[in-house]
Amino acid sequence: MNYSNVINEIFSQFVGPRFSIKLWDGSERYYGSGTSTTFTLVIEDEVSAKRLLAQGSLGFGESYMAGKIRIEGDIEAYLRLRRQFKSVKRSWRLIFATFLATRSIPKDRKDQIAYHYDLGNDFFQMILDHETMSYSAGRYNIGLYDLATAQRKKLEFISEWLNLPAGASVLDLGSGWGGSAQHAATDKQWHITGYTLSKAQLEYCNQLIKMNHLEKSVSFEYRDFIDSLPEAKFDGITMIESIEHVGQKRLGMFFQQLYKALKPGGPLVLQLTGRYQPHRVDRWTLKYVFPGGYLPAKGELITAANEAGFLVEEFRDDTHDYIRTMTEWIKNLESHRTNIEQKFDKPFYRLWELWMHGAKVNFELESMNLFRVRLRRPK
Numbered sequence: 302m303n304y305s306n307v308i309n310e311i312f313s314q315f316v317g318p319r320f321s322i323k324l325w326d327g328s329e330r331y332y333g334s335g336t337s338t339t340f341t342l343v344i345e346d347e348v349s350a351k352r353l354l355a356q357g358s359l360g361f362g363e364s365y366m367a368g369k370i371r372i373e374g375d376i377e378a379y380l381r382l383r384r385q386f387k388s389v390k391r392s393w394r395l396i397f398a399t400f401l402a403t404r405s406i407p408k409d410r411k412d413q414i415a416y417h418y419d420l421g422n423d424f425f426q427m428i429l430d431h432e433t434m435s436y437s438a439g440r441y442n443i444g445l446y447d448l449a450t451a452q453r454k455k456l457e458f459i460s461e462w463l464n465l466p467a468g469a470s471v472l473d474l475g476s477g478w479g480g481s482a483q484h485a486a487t488d489k490q491w492h493i494t495g496y497t498l499s500k501a502q503l504e505y506c507n508q509l510i511k512m513n514h515l516e517k518s519v520s521f522e523y524r525d526f527i528d529s530l531p532e533a534k535f536d537g538i539t540m541i542e543s544i545e546h547v548g549q550k551r552l553g554m555f556f557q558q559l560y561k562a563l564k565p566g567g568p569l570v571l572q573l574t575g576r577y578q579p580h581r582v583d584r585w586t587l588k589y590v591f592p593g594g595y596l597p598a599k600g601e602l603i604t605a606a607n608e609a610g611f612l613v614e615e616f617r618d619d620t621h622d623y624i625r626t627m628t629e630w631i632k633n634l635e636s637h638r639t640n641i642e643q644k645f646d647k648p649f650y651r652l653w654e655l656w657m658h659g660a661k662v663n664f665e666l667e668s669m670n671l672f673r674v675r676l677r678r679p680k
Contacts, residue, residue: 302397302398302401304347304350304351304354304398304402305324305325305326305328305350306394307350307354307394307395307398308322308324308344308350308353309322309330310392310394310395311386311389311395312330312332313332314385314388314389314390315332315333315382315385316333316334316385317333317334317381317382317385318333318334318335318339318378318382319331319332319333319334319335319336319337319338319339320332320333320338320339320340320341320342320374320378320379320382321338321340321341321342322341322342322343322344323341323342323343323344324344324350325344325345325346325347325350329341338374339374339375339378340372340373340374340375340376340378340379341372341373341374342370342371342372342379343370343371343372343373344369344370345368345369345370345371346369348369349364349369349370350402351401351402351405352364352402353370354398354399354402354403355399355402355403355405356584357386357583357584358583358584358585358586359583359584359585359588361383361585362585362586362589362652362655363585365651365655366589366648366649366651366652366655367648368647368648368651376654376655376658377658377661377662380658380659380662381662381665381666384666384668422434422478422501422502422505423644424641424644424645425478427633427634427637427640427641428630428633428634428637429448429478429630429633430447430448430449430452431449432449432452432453432480433449433452433453433456433478433480433481433483433484434477434478434479434480434505435452435455435456435477435478435480435481435541436477436478436542437455437477437541437542437572437626438455438542438572438619438622438623438626438671439451439452439454439455439622439625439626440452440454440455440457440458440619440622441454441621441622441625441626442454447629448626448629448630448633451622451625451626451629452480453484455572455622456480456481456484456485457484457488458673459481459539459541459570459572460484460485460488460489462568462570462615462673462675463537463539463568463570464568465489465491465536465537465568467489467490467491468490468491468492469489469491469492469536469537470491470492470494470533470535470536470537471485471491471492471493471494471535471536471537471538471539472493472494472496472530472531472535472537472538472539472562473485473493473494473495473496473538473539473541474495474496474526474538474539474540474543475496475497475526475540475541475542475543475546476495476496476497476502476506476521477497477502477541478502478505478506478509479495479502479505479506479509479510479519479521481495481539481541482495482506482510482519482521483509483510483513483515483519486515486518486519487513487515490518491518491537492518492519493518493519493520494520494521494522494531494535495519495520495521495522496521496522496524496525496526497521497522497523497524498523498524498525500523503521503523506521507521526543527546527547527548527551527555529558530558530559530561530562531562533562534561534562534563534564534567535562535563535564535567536564536567537563537567537568537569537570538559538562538563538567538568538569538570539569539570539571540569540570540571540572540573541572542572542573542574544571544573544597545573545574545575545591545594545595545596545597546593546594547595547597548593548594548595549579549595549597549601552597552601552602552605553605553608553609555605556605556606556608556609556611557609559609559611560609560610560611560678563678564678565678565679565680566677566678566679566680567677567678568614568675568676568677569611569675569676569677569678570673570674570675570676571602571672571673571674571675571676572671572672572673572674573596573597573602573671573672573674574596574623574669574670574671574672575596575597575598575599575602575669575670575671575672576596576597576598576599576668576669576670577598577599577667577670578598579598579600579601580596580598580668581595582594582595582596586656586659589652589656590652590656596669599616599672602672602674603616606674606676610678610679611676611677611678612676612677612678612679613674613675613676614675614676614677615673615674615675616672616673616674616675617672617673617674618670618671618672619671619672619673620664620667620669620670620671622671623660623664623669623671624661624664624665627657627660627661627664628661630657631657631658631661634650634653634654634657635654638650641653
């Protein structure tokens with residue numbers, strides 16, 4: 302099978318800005334319209350072409366990490382175009398080529414084993430703001446803020462939505478590096494209980510609280526909130542981009558648990574990456590970035606909350622905030638490229654490069670959205 306012709310058959314159906322593809326045989330072909338080339342997709346060997354055919358996003362992602370597929374020029378231009386794979390008309394040659402490619406790719410390749418790095422805190426300190434260490438979207442509104450200011454504005458917004466008196470008890474599910482808990486305890490004088498499943502985060506949080514003398518107001522636990530919530534009832538609950546780890550099938554039961562953990566009249570504030578229509582997470586992202594994750598659809602989320610007994614007070618689509626946040630994270634990632642490649646390796650850097658640019662494009666195309674939701678348990 303001549304896979305260079307198969308690749309040509311696929312990409313000749315793409316429409317959009319001009320781009321080129323360089324193949325392992327030294328040939329280069331041009332596609333799209335216009336006079337300037339936005340990017341060049343470089344496929345280093347036939348095996349990578351087969352993996353692109355047979356494994357889709359997983360094959361592309363792993364080949365990109367390995368440096369067997371490269372993008373010269375505007376990576377986001379390619380990521381916008383790749384949605385057209387779904388519309389490619391499949392000739393009998395293309396169907397047969399895909400079949401042969403699938404059979405020729407070993408199922409248990411060593412280079413398909415998911416990377417497992419104990420990232421600690423060093424990597425994220427290169428990417429996130431240094432004030433709150435928030436691994437979630439900031440709030441820009443109409444201001445021209447830097448990343449740290451946008452993250453602080455986000456925490457202020459969530460506190461305003463909670464609208465609780467001093468001394469209130471708040472459960473912070475997925476507490477990250479403790480920035481939200483520190484803000485709530487310092488600015489609002491609330492008592493915070495935070496859950497995390499990262500020992501590195503837990504150590505960081507405990508040091509942060511000790512350094513700021515907040516031991517009487519804040520406590521963190523190494524605990525999986527999906528399995529069990531405390532029997533104590535809280536005045537309010539926050540989940541900042543952690544409900545995505547619950548999963549589609551457990552969403553209804555989890556909202557029932559949240560309802561029981563709240564005092565009557567208590568608010569539940571969610572910030573999450575979601576969608577308007579249900580859609581599974583792609584195989585590469587599930588394997589390397591978001592194992593076990595699911596981005597709830599708006600309808601699924603609201604239905605699960607209502608069936609558990611919650612009232613929906615406010616629902617916002619603030620996707621623009623994530624586009625700007627992701628833009629800042631990408632700048633930080635690229636400015637620390639040498640350090641990241643030295644501390645980890647080049648495939649690790651390429652993983653995060655591909656994921657961050659891909660996420661930004663998905664937000665721009667609104668195949669992913671940033672939702673902020675305020676729910677309340679009735680009195």
